[in-house]
Amino acid sequence: MSDFTLSDLEAIVAARAKASPDESWTAKLVAHGQAKAAKKLGEEAVETVIAAISNDRANLVAESADLIYHLMVVLKIADIPLQDVMNELERRTSQSGLQEKASR
Numbered sequence: 001m002s003d004f005t006l007s008d009l010e011a012i013v014a015a016r017a018k019a020s021p022d023e024s025w026t027a028k029l030v031a032h033g034q035a036k037a038a039k040k041l042g043e044e045a046v047e048t049v050i051a052a053i054s055n056d057r058a059n060l061v062a063e064s065a066d067l068i069y070h071l072m073v074v075l076k077i078a079d080i081p082l083q084d085v086m087n088e089l090e091r092r093t094s095q096s097g098l099q100e101k102a103s104r
């Protein structure tokens, strides 16, 4: 089993963001700015939804990878460390999603 983590991907995205846009998709997205990167994230989200409701397991894995990678690029452009998202997810472990919804 691979020990590749989202933290590893975050480091790759940070390094490639500094590359030439001619040789890196990451750098190209960063150069275009958040509107373009976020639009791409939205497209990958829709493609993930389609794969999920099509019961297409292989495509769902591939589209999920596209989605997560593009989310990492959007977070990079927004200057939000992955750790901030992990901290928020950890904070939420103290109660169930249904409890949280009922408390609003």
Ligand SMILES: N=c1c2ncn([C@@H]3O[C@H](COP(=O)(O)OP(=O)(O)OP(=O)(O)O)[C@@H](O)[C@H]3O)c2ncn1[C@@H]1O[C@H](COP(=O)(O)O)[C@@H](O)[C@H]1O
Residues within 6 Å of the ligand: 012, 013, 016, 023, 024, 025, 026, 027, 065, 066, 069
């Ligand atoms: N995980 C990814 C990753 N997933 C998807 N993509 C790219 O995202 C782009 C858009 O994906 P699509 O499938 O939507 O491509 P498309 O349909 O041709 O796009 P459109 O023309 O329709 O907009 C493609 O160029 C994919 O290769 C990725 N590009 C990079 N990474 C990671 O980032 C690293 C650095 O990549 P570069 O920044 O390109 O050097 C790579 O080694 C990977 O680890």
